[in-house]
Amino acid sequence: MSKRRNPHAPTGVGQHRPFASRRACLLLLAIALALGACEKKSSARSGGRATSGGGHADAAEILFGEVSSLTGPEATFGQSQSRGIALAVREINEAGGVLGRPIRVITYDNQGKPTESAAAANRLIVRDKVHVLLGEVASSRSLAMAPIAEEHRVPMISPASTNPRVTEGKHWVFRVCFIDPFQGLVMAKFAREELGVSRVAVLRDVRNDYSVGLASFFIRAFEDLGGTVLIDQSYSAGDIDFRSQLTEIRAKQPEAIYVPGYYTDVGLIARQARELGLAVPLLGGDGWDSSKLFEIGGEAMEGSFFSNHYSFENPDPVVQTFIQKYREAYGEVPDALAALGYDAARLAADAIERVGTLERSAIRYALATTRNFRGVTGTITIDEDHNSVKPAVVLKIRGGKATFATSIEP
Amino acid sequence: MTEFLQHLVNGLSLGSVYALIALGYTMVYGVLQLINFAHAEIFMLGAFAGYYAASWLPAFSREPRFLVILSLAMAVCAFLGVVIERFAYRPLRDSPRLNALITAMGVSMLIQAIGQLPFFMGPSPRFFPELIPNVTLASIGGVALGSLQAVTLAAALVLMVGLHRLVFHTRLGTAMRAVSFDGKTAALMGIDTNRVIALTFMVGSALAAAAGILVGLSYPRIEPTMGVLLGLKAFVAAVLGGIGNIRGAMVGGMTIGLVETMAVGYGSSSYRDAVSFGILILVLVFKPSGIFGRAVTEKV
Amino acid sequence: MKGRAASGWAWAFLGLPLFGLLGWLLPSHTESYFMYVVGLAGINVILAVSLHIVCGLTGQFSLGHAGFMAVGGYTAALFGTKVIAEYKLLYLSEPASDTILFLFATLLGGTAAAIAGLLVGLPSLRLRGDYLAIVTLGFAEIIRVVIENVETLGAATGLVGIPPLTNLFWIFFWAGTTVLYAKRLQESTHGRALLAIREDEIAAEAVGVDTTGYKVRAFVASSFFAGVAGALLGYYLTILTPKDFIFLRSVEVVVMVVLGGMGSASGAVLAAILLTALPEALRPLREHTGVDLRMVIYAALLLAMMLLRPHGMLGRRELWSLRRRKTAPQPEVAP
DSSP states (O other), X not given: OOOSOOTTSOOSSSSOOTTTSHHHHHHHHHHHHHHHSEEEOXXXXXXXXXXXXXXXXXXXXXXXXXXXXXXXXXXHHHHHHHHHHHHHHHHHHHTXXXXXXXXXXXXXXXXXXXXXXXXXXXXXXHTSOOSEEEOOSSHHHHHHHHHHHHHHTOOEEESSOOOXXXXXXXXXXXXXXXXXXXXXXHHHHIIXXXXXXXXXXXXXXXXXXXXXXXXXXXXXXXXXXXXXXXXXXXXXXXXXXXXXXXXXXXXXXOSEEEOOSOHHHHHHHHHHHHHTTOOSOEEXXXXXXXXXXXXXXXXXXXXXXXEESOOTXXXXXXXXXXXXXXXXXXXXXOOXXXXXXXXXXXXXXXXXXXXXXXXXXXXXXXXXXXXXXXXXXXXXXXXXXXXXXXXXXXXXXXXXXXXXXXXXXX | OHHHHHHHHHHHHHHHHHHHHHHHHHHHHHHHOOOOTTHHHHXXXXXXXXXXXXXXXXXXXXXXXXXXXXXXXXXXXXXXXXHHIIIIIGGGTTSOHHHHHHHHHHHXXXXXXXXXXXXXXXXXXXXXXXXXXXXXXXXXXXEEEEHHHHHHHHHHHHHHHHHHHHHHHSHHHHHHHHHHHOHHHHHHTTOOHHHHHHHHHHHHHHHHHHXXXXXXXXXXXXXXXXXXXXXXXXXXXXXXXXXXOHHHHHHHHHHHHHHHHHHHHHSOGGGXXXXXXXXXXXXXXXXXXXXXXOOOOOOO | OHHHHHHHHHIIIIIHHHHHHHHHHSOOTTTOHHHXXXXXXXXXXXXXXXXXXIIXXXXXOOSOHHHHHHHHHHHHHHHIIIIITTXXXXXXXHHHHHHXXXXXXXXXXXHHHHHHHHHHHHHHTTSOHHHHHHXXXXXXXXXXXXXXXXXXXXXXXXXXXXXXXXXXXXXXXXXXXXXXXXXXXHHSHHXXXXXXXXXOHHHHHHHTOOXXXXXXXXXXXXXXXXXHHHHHHHHHHSEEOGXXXXXXXXXXXXXXXXHHOTTOHHHHHHHHHHHHHHHHHHHHHHHHHOOOOHHHHHHHHHHHHHXXXXXXTTTTOOGGGTTTXXXXXXXXXXX
């Protein structure tokens, strides 16, 4: 097969390849020069189009748009969030609604994918013209939704996304939970002070913003408190075999392992760690919160700890009433995500009630100025970064359940 | 050193799973020159068959229960394999190979899609029951060998030895080899090619089912899409060893398992998949016939 | 040849602008959900027709199309988030500057993808059918894994905040360009070489056609348009994640080409539109019952096609040549 070009053969397939002719090169040069003459844009990006019908003050009903991961790997997150929201809305409607109008929730399943989340948010805003957007639990998915809420100027409340980037620099995005710098500190403090641990290993999910961020915050806090992080390993969500990473961790002989991932992987990690002879406690974050964690991890989870937003053992009557109502409706004890979903929906309703109109920018203002809102997961005050400053709880896994260990204030 | 040995144990255990699945690929490719994309789905169905069998069968004592479920899953998948061959591949036996390839992709997608429907298995992961207690059998100098790893290795070895005997020491095996060498001539020699091909699918699918059960035991989280990545890597293993070659599949499987484990242990876990595909590309670009394969010259 | 060439130019200078004007006049994709889907269909048309160049015209089965989409998409998107979002050209208003920079970004994406196509094609195109398929699949997966690990590209979370600059004008423009390119290619001398390779590669080589050279060029052209499609998609969704470019994506495009008929550009167009409309038609079912029948239907359709009508909807015929001559006897099987 002759590799040399036959000079008589046609030169190229169809169009000129950009580099193949002199004319094209000149064109390219011209473009480059033109582009060189550019300047910085005025920083106030005219925030895009406002959604038509921004002031639907005469709407017959109030529309909440919900995006959740009802199916997919972390299905319990979305299901819990959805139930929490549904319960809250039902209660509010039974009590007469907001401003005399009922609330209707339109829910779209994003199958656990960020692109679907963005598309769903788009649909909810453009087609369904919702007043408030609720979602998501996973930070990656909230990050996908946030620019769309910003673009179309619709208030968005994330129930449980803890990565700071979700609200950073945004005007329209809020959250009812704490953020990861705090959560990382919580576990670091607990490990150092309560467990007396000074040498840990970290195993983070490199495909997950939440996990990556939380791990970094934990490491920083832990080292500030005088501890040492022996080794930092990573895995990818969906992996089934973690033995290689755990073997490397075992070699360093840590006193505890910080695994800030989602419950689907943590269960398997725990099992394999025990199989390899790693008996030290595992530490984690709110991504562990699911009833399935015990099913997947089984006995391997015993004696491990994780930070969370609320504990069902909290004797506060507000919490207990909520738990009772949830049990009646769904037959099981609510997890933190259900509680946060509940709070998010109630906060949205409360904000609308406070400003007395469905004008989205008014709702936004109300959300931004929220003070001491009594939620199931604590008293919510929205700070200037649109985050909630709340205490966290640390739960210990004992007897197949997440029992209360301690509470840490911000 | 301990870590290296531990990685070795882990790698061999993972590798034996790849090998079991790779055997199915290689056998089917040998007789039909077809990459059976649906093979990965058979593997997945084997795991689920085990899952459902375990929940429906009353609890016996431990050991026999595992074997019963294993045999059941293997039987179910063998049957499924034959069905797929009969209805999806046989009609296309004389068509261009591309058609058969696309059909195989279609079957694979169909099974995955149906599996994810709520009335079948549903998209959310299930938890595979613990048929064999998960204990550390031995810990020699810090290197732990889990019971499940041991079972996986043992089962894989037994099955591979059995297959080897079948293919190289029985008449059926000779018939299979004949058909893979030259199907038309084998038919002229009096071999019932249809039957041989059906049996090839049976055996390959049974092996995949066994792999499914073993994976379900070792990594208890199973879902309808679990076959995709594992199947691709097992295919890489088959190609590495020389597709169509049984010893090649075994060696290829072990190699991929070891390389992957080492890469993750000493390198970065996020590139784990890239390692397998990288090997695939290197093999196909530099030595497409694989370790044990012979370069086939095409006669025009 | 003169007549055909002339009509080609007419197409380019009249047809494309008209087409684009249509895109401009129709309601924007942000205001009407229907238009949003039309836009997606347009992007799928570009994908399907670009794959047709490699699969349908040249007979090389590639399962890595999503990889080239990813390269083009991410390149353009990165340019968008780093440059377009922050800077504008002097002497121009912001929207005008955005448009020009967007065009540049799209071309940049296409070129990057074309280079990727060259790098992938050169070593791979020596391989036969199934092996080529697997190698292209492998490359696409590696591209995806690499993207997942690079922070600048957003890693696993993806690239967010891409300026929403794609509109129907651009989608129609590029779709028209791709179809025009495929059509003209097929009717040209180069196209004949590709068809020869498709029919019998060894014979073509024996007759003096530089098979590797042509295959690589077809690959590069196909990748260019795939990259353009990826760029358009990025600016359409304002977010790109590695999960958008998994193996399944490549398979979806393959299904479009097979459904339309391997060897028919217009078939690919029809199939792309059909297969974009189908999931949307099923969406109400999905939202109310949670049952996602999309994949089941895709797969079932693919199987049914291969078993019952392997040459797809149009086989090797084109919509624009149906009138001109009596159709040659259809091959019973796909090329």
